[in-house]
């Protein structure tokens with residue numbers, strides 16, 4: 001009898017976490033490395049949020065809280081959903097977990113039985129298929145290429161739905177491509193879903209606030225209220241508020257699902273950190289001006305990045321609407337030879353070459369379900385983006 005469960009054979013370590021750790025290790029060894037692999041803003045958590053966390057400690061809020069979140073944070077989340085998304089959720093519709101990741105995992109574990117299918121537009125965030133597989137479900141990736149700007153079309157959704165489909169996972173703006181769905185595109189998807197009442201939507205709105213050039217965020221239950229009772233609207237404070245280490249994610253949804261997720265959490269991790277919850281109240285209820293300021297910087301970095309990538313021989317890159325990622329094609333580098341004499345055969349070879357030659361940590365498209373591409377995060381210092389190391393690496397490749 002094997003000691004480790006067969007469940008583990010269905011998943012692999014998170015490639016993005018692997019690249020981030022590798023970059024950290026190389027830096028510790030003294031190498032000049034630019035980490036463009038991590039999905040984490042380089043900004044500090046804003047001061048008013050940090051202060052709220054400290055004040056919670058001083059008030060003695062250091063004990064267990066209700067399993068799926070404090071009444072104060074649930075109230076702040078309901079107000080946020082109403083104010084920013086026009087969504088009516090009551091506290092009993094809200095669940096709070098240790099990061100957005102746990103929210104998604106709880107929802108999948110609470111609903112999937114063996115062979116249930118989950119439609120995942122590809123390129124996707126690397127964790128979706130593995131989480132589905134861990135929960136005994138079957139991930140159904142649907143390829144969305146550059147022709148649809150990496151977005152799922154109504155036709156492709158319709159074609160992917162079967163009697164076994166339980167969820168569609170939607171993520172806009174997207175990790176890894178930064179693509180944002182327009183209101184009309186979401187409407188077209190919701191029209192398909194209305195025709196298939198057994199399919200639920202898990203919308204991962206983690207990058208909601210990171211939007212550029214006038215692109216406007218919208219979410220399925222807001223666009224089509226008839227889908228409210230089969231939508232789980234997932235969000236979190238990690239990215240927009242630079243709170244990745246605080247570990248707070250949340251979701252709004254129908255009571256029966258929310259209760260099931262709380263039951264799972266009661267037997268696994270219990271409540272998310274009490275201190276982090278108090279800080280999240282300050283984040284969601286406080287002033288959002290800092291987000292607009294930071295978005296200006298992100299947008300500037302995005303523009304420099306896209307420009308440099310499109311000047312690099314063998315690469316081409318669409319300009320995304322949001323998040324802090326770009327997803328360039330490296331098709332033109334495949335078959336080329338590095339100065340060390342190695343032939344680049346895949347996007348995995350290409351990112352290995354970038355790290356080796358120029359100390360740039362990026363993640364291969366294979367990890368996100370669409371090759372030959374790679375993901376880079378421009379949530380790093382602007383002068384590092386400007387160094388143009390990727391361009392330099394491409395210039396010395398030969399036929």
Ligand SMILES: Cc1ncc(COP(=O)(O)O)c(C=O)c1O
Pocket residue numbers: 039098099100101102125171174175204206236237238244247248249
């Ligand atoms: C699309 C998406 N959803 C969810 C998460 C998870 O966020 P958290 O750090 O709050 O668990 C991430 C983090 O990278 C993400 O990119």
